[in-house]
Amino acid sequence: MTVLRYAYLGPAGTFTEEALRQVASSDDAVYLPQTDVGSALAAVRSGDADRAVVAIESTAEGGVTATLDSLATGEPLVLLREVLVPVQFTLVAAPGARLADVRRVSAHPHAWVQCRRWLAAHVPGAVHVPATSNTAPAALLSDALASGDPDAARGLAFDAALVPPAAVATYGLVPLAERVADNPSALTRFVVVGPPGEVPAPTGADKTTLVVHLPDNEAGALLAMLEQFAARGVNLSRIESRPIGDALGRYSFSIDAEGHVTDERVGEALMGLHRRCPYVRFLGSYPRADAVAPLVHVGTADADFVEARSWLARLRAGDVT
Numbered sequence: 501m502t503v504l505r506y507a508y509l510g511p512a513g514t515f516t517e518e519a520l521r522q523v524a525s526s527d528d529a530v531y532l533p534q535t536d537v538g539s540a541l542a543a544v545r546s547g548d549a550d551r552a553v554v555a556i557e558s559t560a561e562g563g564v565t566a567t568l569d570s571l572a573t574g575e576p577l578v579l580l581r582e583v584l585v586p587v588q589f590t591l592v593a594a595p596g597a598r599l600a601d602v603r604r605v606s607a608h609p610h611a612w613v614q615c616r617r618w619l620a621a622h623v624p625g626a627v628h629v630p631a632t633s634n635t636a637p638a639a640l641l642s643d644a645l646a647s648g649d650p651d652a653a654r655g656l657a658f659d660a661a662l663v664p665p666a667a668v669a670t671y672g673l674v675p676l677a678e679r680v681a682d683n684p685s686a687l688t689r690f691v692v693v694g695p696p697g698e699v700p701a702p703t704g705a706d707k708t709t710l711v712v713h714l715p716d717n718e719a720g721a722l723l724a725m726l727e728q729f730a731a732r733g734v735n736l737s738r739i740e741s742r743p744i745g746d747a748l749g750r751y752s753f754s755i756d757a758e759g760h761v762t763d764e765r766v767g768e769a770l771m772g773l774h775r776r777c778p779y780v781r782f783l784g785s786y787p788r789a790d791a792v793a794p795l796v797h798v799g800t801a802d803a804d805f806v807e808a809r810s811w812l813a814r815l816r817a818g819d820v821t
């Protein structure tokens with residue numbers, strides 16, 4: 501059995517690691533924690549890892565821009581699978597700390613956004629100390645407590661940290677508050693990313709992710725791009741614009757479409773994009789985590805496209821009956 505190496509946002513205990521556990525147990529795979537999403541994807545590009553697991557979208561923030569931007573440029577990578585993880589936090593601090601004394605809270609920027617209202621209500625005026633991941637401050641606090649120096653924890657840049665509930669035990673920390681979240685149903689969507697070369701087989705409930713640039717200075721170019729999907733009955737579940745970065749006003753569209761590249765309607769939409777748009781990057785077709793099959797509208801099933809193509813072939817052969 502090939503043991504795959506997975507790069508992901510560490511240190512241990514992140515939600516990303518929770519997503520990775522749904523994909524491969526640490527008994528059957530090598531876990532390679534990284535300091536950021538860009539490094540996890542770079543490890544796949546350089547061949548130091550076989551796969552990366554990265555957050556791509558959350559109910560709080562929408563697209564994870566570090567992931568979207570890294571996938572949109574550079575050596576091509578493809579998405580192989582998606583995984584959903586419910587997200588709630590535990591506020592941790594050194595033993596003996598009181599919620600009323602918390603002035604500085606360390607948190608990943610996405611965690612901060614997901615808990616903003618809770619923080620305003622329970623630690624009003626607390627300053628955000630940004631962290632590179634949800635467990636980076638947990639590791640710092642744990643090291644400070646383990647050092648045996650009673651002043652080490654006081655010397656940290658924060659009084660408390662928002663961490664994934666599972667990280668509390670991993671780092672031997674004390675919870676100050678649990679189930680911290682503005683939205684108790686918050687979800688983060690993660691993707692498993694690999695080098696190009698394989699497209700997961702269609703399941704009937706799939707997603708296709710694309711990066712599309714529009715022609716410059718063309719009125720209605722965005723509408724024309726969207727029509728490629730609409731005319732073929734392809735529903736979009738996410739579309740967002742990201743700056744291309746070379747000039748103001750130039751944007752790249754990151755798109756999740758329902759369906760698989762082998763579906764006729766998705767294939768036809770892709771051909772339309774290829775004809776109309778200056779740049780289309782295919783980031784893969786993979787099974788939907790919720791396994792919900794798309795609604796197929798009248799005239800957009802595979803058989804409808806096949807039949808329409810043979811009708812056209814008959815017309816071209818002079819058969820107009």
Ligand SMILES: O=C(O)C(=O)C[C@]1(C(=O)O)C=C[C@@H](O)C=C1
Nearest residue numbers: 514515516555608610633634688
């Ligand atoms: O995986 C983690 O724990 C992270 O720190 C990253 C991340 C993210 O990038 O969105 C993951 C889940 C939460 O939405 C907040 C932060």
